[in-house]
Amino acid sequence: MFRILxxxxxxxxxxxxxxxxxxxxxxxGPEAIEKAKPFRRSMxxxxxxxxxxxxxxxxxxxxxxxxxxxxxxxVHIAASPRHADALVVTGPVTVNMERALKDVxxxxxxxxxxxxxxxxxxxxxxxxxxYAVTGPVDRHIPVDVRISGCPPRxxxxxxxxxxxxxxxxxxxx
Amino acid sequence: MIDAxxxxxxxxxxxxxxxxxxxxxxxxxxxxxxxQDLPTVAHFLHTNPGLRGSLSLLWAVDHRPREARYxxxxxxxxxxxxxxLLLATDLHGDEREFPSITPHLHAAKWYExxxxxxxxxxxxxxxxxxxxxxxxxxxxxSHPLKRDFPWDRVLGRVQxxxxxxxxxxxxxxxxxxxxxxxxxIEPGHFRFSVAGEPIMQLEVRHFWKHxxxxxxxxxxxxxxxxxLSERVSxxxxxxxxxxxxxxxxxxxGVEVSPRARYLRTLFLxxxxxxxxxxxxxxxxxxxxxxxxxxxxxxxxEQLMQLNDRLTGSRFLRGVNCVGGVxxxxxxxxxxQVEVELNALEQDFSDIEKIVFxxxxxxxxxxxxxxxxxxxxxxxxxxxxxxxASGIDRDLRRDRPFAAYDVLQPRVALYRYGDVRAxxxxxxxxxxxxxxxxxxxxxxxxxxxxxxxxxxxxQPGAWALSAVEGWRGEILYVVMAGDAGRIHRCKVRDxxxxxxxAIQWAALGNIVPDFPLINKSFNLSYAGNxx
Numbered sequence: 001m002f003r004i005l006x007x008x009x010x011x012x013x014x015x016x017x018x019x020x021x022x023x024x025x026x027x028x029g030p031e032a033i034e035k036a037k038p039f040r041r042s043m044x045x046x047x048x049x050x051x052x053x054x055x056x057x058x059x060x061x062x063x064x065x066x067x068x069x070x071x072x073x074x075v076h077i078a079a080s081p082r083h084a085d086a087l088v089v090t091g092p093v094t095v096n097m098e099r100a101l102k103d104v105x106x107x108x109x110x111x112x113x114x115x116x117x118x119x120x121x122x123x124x125x126x127x128x129x130x131y132a133v134t135g136p137v138d139r140h141i142p143v144d145v146r147i148s149g150c151p152p153r154x155x156x157x158x159x160x161x162x163x164x165x166x167x168x169x170x171x172x173x
Numbered sequence: 174m175i176d177a178x179x180x181x182x183x184x185x186x187x188x189x190x191x192x193x194x195x196x197x198x199x200x201x202x203x204x205x206x207x208x209q210d211l212p213t214v215a216h217f218l219h220t221n222p223g224l225r226g227s228l229s230l231l232w233a234v235d236h237r238p239r240e241a242r243y244x245x246x247x248x249x250x251x252x253x254x255x256x257x258l259l260l261a262t263d264l265h266g267d268e269r270e271f272p273s274i275t276p277h278l279h280a281a282k283w284y285e286x287x288x289x290x291x292x293x294x295x296x297x298x299x300x301x302x303x304x305x306x307x308x309x310x311x312x313x314x315s316h317p318l319k320r321d322f323p324w325d326r327v328l329g330r331v332q333x334x335x336x337x338x339x340x341x342x343x344x345x346x347x348x349x350x351x352x353x354x355x356x357x358i359e360p361g362h363f364r365f366s367v368a369g370e371p372i373m374q375l376e377v378r379h380f381w382k383h384x385x386x387x388x389x390x391x392x393x394x395x396x397x398x399x400x401l402s403e404r405v406s407x408x409x410x411x412x413x414x415x416x417x418x419x420x421x422x423x424x425x426g427v428e429v430s431p432r433a434r435y436l437r438t439l440f441l442x443x444x445x446x447x448x449x450x451x452x453x454x455x456x457x458x459x460x461x462x463x464x465x466x467x468x469x470x471x472x473x474e475q476l477m478q479l480n481d482r483l484t485g486s487r488f489l490r491g492v493n494c495v496g497g498v499x500x501x502x503x504x505x506x507x508x509q510v511e512v513e514l515n516a517l518e519q520d521f522s523d524i525e526k527i528v529f530x531x532x533x534x535x536x537x538x539x540x541x542x543x544x545x546x547x548x549x550x551x552x553x554x555x556x557x558x559x560x561a562s563g564i565d566r567d568l569r570r571d572r573p574f575a576a577y578d579v580l581q582p583r584v585a586l587y588r589y590g591d592v593r594a595x596x597x598x599x600x601x602x603x604x605x606x607x608x609x610x611x612x613x614x615x616x617x618x619x620x621x622x623x624x625x626x627x628x629x630x631q632p633g634a635w636a637l638s639a640v641e642g643w644r645g646e647i648l649y650v651v652m653a654g655d656a657g658r659i660h661r662c663k664v665r666d667x668x669x670x671x672x673x674a675i676q677w678a679a680l681g682n683i684v685p686d687f688p689l690i691n692k693s694f695n696l697s698y699a700g701n702x703x
Binding site (some may be wrong): 003004005011014017019047048049050051052053054055056057058059060061062064065066067068077079081082091092094095096097099104125126127129130131133134150151153162 | 175179259308310311317322323325326327329352353355356357358359360380381382383384385387388400401404405406407408464467468470471473474477478481487488490523524526530600696698699
């Protein structure tokens with residue numbers, strides 16, 4: 001018990017100890033910001049991997065660690081698409097995952113937004129043209145936000161999520 | 174190179190009729206065997222007490238258009254001396270059938286199904302010929318690794334359903350899980366048959382992420398495919414790119430400079446470090462011990478930021494190139510690495526003490542998901558999982574690459590095969606990695622970073638390289654084609670070997686313990702599915 005307390009006191013708070021994320025490379029359209037309006041205070045994400053190399057998943061997982069602590073911005077990760085406001089899709093959409101992706105999209109309740117995370121999800125990246133790839137994601141389901149990078153750094157993902165959900169009329173409503 | 178001659182002579186003496194040719198490929202002895210004798214020779218290699226060969230890799234090559242033949246190669250690791258031995262056989266002309274060795278060697282099961290799917294060659298006598306890589310909606314006759322299959326062909330979609338193995342009986346239920354899981358992890362399907370809580374049978378159905386990686390390699394130049402190898406399994410960017418580079422260097426006769434070898438060792442150990450620390454945290458998290466997960470997550474993040482500062486990539490991408498390493502580290506940077514890692518080791522040791530003082534946590538780890546040494550041996554299990562089940566294999570010691578011939582790592586070995594043993598292996602390897610990085614700093618020689626190729630490989634020349642990544646043995650077979658292109662690249666992530674074994678480790682455990690067992694294996698889906 002004392003060992004745990006001592007460790008916690010020694011460690012202190014590490015939240016926010018990361019390099020600043022660069023501005024998102026792809027602009028976020030006004031329609032996407034409008035669509036994300038209901039999720040400004042709280043947004044629940046379901047992550048769907050459609051054939052990524054696992055690097056994007058690791059960076060999404062990093063968002064939940066104490067350094068990025070995405071929950072402090074009201075962003076939660078849900079276990080089921082039924083509980084989700086947003087789908088974060090990674091990977092170039094393989095032939096074997098195509099059906100599962102469409103099913104997940106249907107299973108997510110409206111209103112919802114779709115975020116394509118990483119170069120593969122945005123434009124199939126290095127796997128473009130392969131017989132086993134049918135993507136990118138926006139060939140199969142409508143995509144609202146694109147975050148490029150291979151993989152995008154967690155701080156960049158945070159920056160996009162913040163920009164998407166910022167309130168322009170900060171004082172009002 | 175290790176001398177495997179006695180083993181070769183032993184096999185030759187036993188099978189004078191079956192062997193048609195003896196040669197060596199980059200120091201690895203290769204016996205060409207008549208097709209029909211293959212199962213008996215393989216069985217002999219596997220069971221002979223002096224050889225105890227375990228199947229490390231089985232791959233096929235379509236030699237068209239140069240020759241109208243398919244070649245099958247079987248790589249055995251002889252357990253006593255850790256030597257390699259290759260068996261090869263040919264299918265000429267219109268032959269499409271070869272005898273299955275699966276009835277004698279469990280380890281060949283997935284390899285032969287894979288060859289059947291990707292090449293359309295049929296292993297006669299295989300006990301389970303359901304599709305593996307090609308899911309049921311793929312049209313009949315689509316075998317993508319045949320040379321006449323265009324890499325960018327659009328596959329149609331047909332009706333079909335995979336037949337899971339069923340257990341019938343009163344009170345037996347099936348629990349389907351996946352392909353999309355509850356956490357942020359890769360897709361795969363697990364089918365549990367349960368009666369009450371205990372798992373009676375688990376069937377793993379994978380290859381949802383099949384992206385056609387091996388076919389994509391064949392579209393690339395030998396020297397330009399390093400970025401693709403880094404994306405086979407993103408968490409093992411260094412391991413995969415190093416294995417690929419080593420194979421090409423063997424083909425080109427490149428002598429990598431000692432400095433580049435040391436730096437490769439450093440990057441490989443950094444990769445091992447952040448993945449192992451992440452795994453320890455994730456195992457604790459699956460026992461609901463969030464405190465250790467938070468601390469490990471913090472340390473893993475610290476390491477990835479260190480990677481980013483050193484190389485500009487949190488996953489250490491772009492460090493390996495054919496002929497050496499693409500970037501250098503200054504003495505100051507190395508000193509900072511050592512200071513940071515010394516502090517981290519102290520930090521991590523504190524967490525270790527906290528974890529092992531927690532009986533409600535260790536209780537969950539002990540006796541959970543036991544993979545016995547016998548089953549591990551039968552399935553040729555390797556890497557962290559193997560070393561937790563008494564399989565004493567580590568390529569860093571057995572077939573030294575990079576700078577491991579000088580640095581000599583100590584190999585962690587446990588025998589109990591449960592979740593605790595797999596965690597123990599990781600803990601030991603974390604300390605060993607930090608020690609090795611200190612050694613690298615102490616011994617780092619001066620020299621150039623990239624060495625030039627001596628010659629361009631002849632079309633048809635091939636090389637086999639092996640790297641002990643953080644999960645286990647990564648194997649690459651690279652065959653040169655015309656005009657500097659790749660004719661064939663076989664990629665083998667350790668996950669491909671270890672996935673079938675998890676079906677055995679889960680038996681008799683309760684379903685809620687499966688996530689914990691799965692986490693303690695922590696296998697790659699992307700590297701398995703290719």
